[in-house]
Amino acid sequence: MTMSTAQDTQGLLWEVFVQSKPGQPHKHSGSVHAHDKEMALQNARDLYCRRSEGTNIWVVPASEIVASSPEDIGSFFEPSNDKVYRHPTFYHVPEGITHM
């Protein structure tokens, strides 16, 4: 990645997660710049919730997010691929048995 040489005056980068209504999971919306937590929350509200898009917001400093690497997609998720017995379709349900 190219690194910036311009002086940073815009504050930290925060990732924004918005819950669209109670009971729903928080979903990534984008990011905002802010100098502290309160400002991050207010900026996120102004930017991503101008049309009642949300009932709750999480903001997280982008630098605190740990993400898996796309190159490792194979080996990283491999352990879940070979356990077919975790899926209901692995099992045979006899004819006539319902509610299962």
Next chain:
Amino acid sequence: MDQIKLEENFQAKLDRNEMIEPKDWMPENYRKHLIRQISQHAHSEIIGMLPEGNWITRAPSMRRKIVLLAKVQDEAGHGLYLYSAAESMGISRDELLDQLHTGKAKYSSIFNYPTLTWSDIGAVGWLVDGAAIMNQVMLQRTSYGPYARAMVRICKEESFHQRQGFEIMQVLAKGTPEQKAMAQDSLNRWWWPSLMMFGPADDNSPNSANALKWKIKRESNDQLRQRFVNQTVPQVEYLGLTVPDKDLKWNEEKKGYDFGEVNWEEFYNVIKGNGPCNKERLSAKVQSHKDGAWVREAANAYAAKKNKVAAA
């Protein structure tokens, strides 16, 4: 993996219509192309606030004023969504702003035309936002994930922009003869610059080949321009106004309109910086950035002080 293999995998992924995400491998030229395009798009949203902001204090009614305020606020939001998408490619906000302020980065030339009358605000919403929507609807399926997601959000918000513009035109076009003449005058001045928004003709567009190969764009400049003309002419007719193009004619065979040649000399001249408002727009932007410097400094100092207290 060697470079050739990486590039083959990348293209294969695009050909399967899979999205590219920030941490995925991508060719350096793809990254450069998108940083240029997304930042140009972001700058256009921000600079686009200037010609419309010009009329907030002079809107003819309270209803028009609150609508225009909300629209201009949306444009700021759209700029920020797009800066955020550009930053996911590894360039900082300060660097992006720097490129705009030093003239290294461009923004849409349409905003270098002045908004002389109230009906220009109608024409901008109706035609300029209309042309932008045409382009942005296509970009909802662009190959870079963060850009596509920003576009989905923007498209949801844009249609109110176009409708409020058309409403302004409608009231004027059905009004007094003077109001109708004002609406026609706006259409005359904004029609051709709106057609220019789709970029150079296909046979003269240096960035188009890569944009199509990389699925950044899925339709060419001329295709989008044609669709815009086809959709807009009936709206002009509804208003009882006249498209300022003597060559405009329905072509039954292609089920679309034939239209006159865009004045490409004017197009390149405005890009080069010689449009009516280039200097005014850029200096207004640079000035507001300078005027806001003390706010950023104060916020930084306050955050630093709070961190120090928290650490103690």
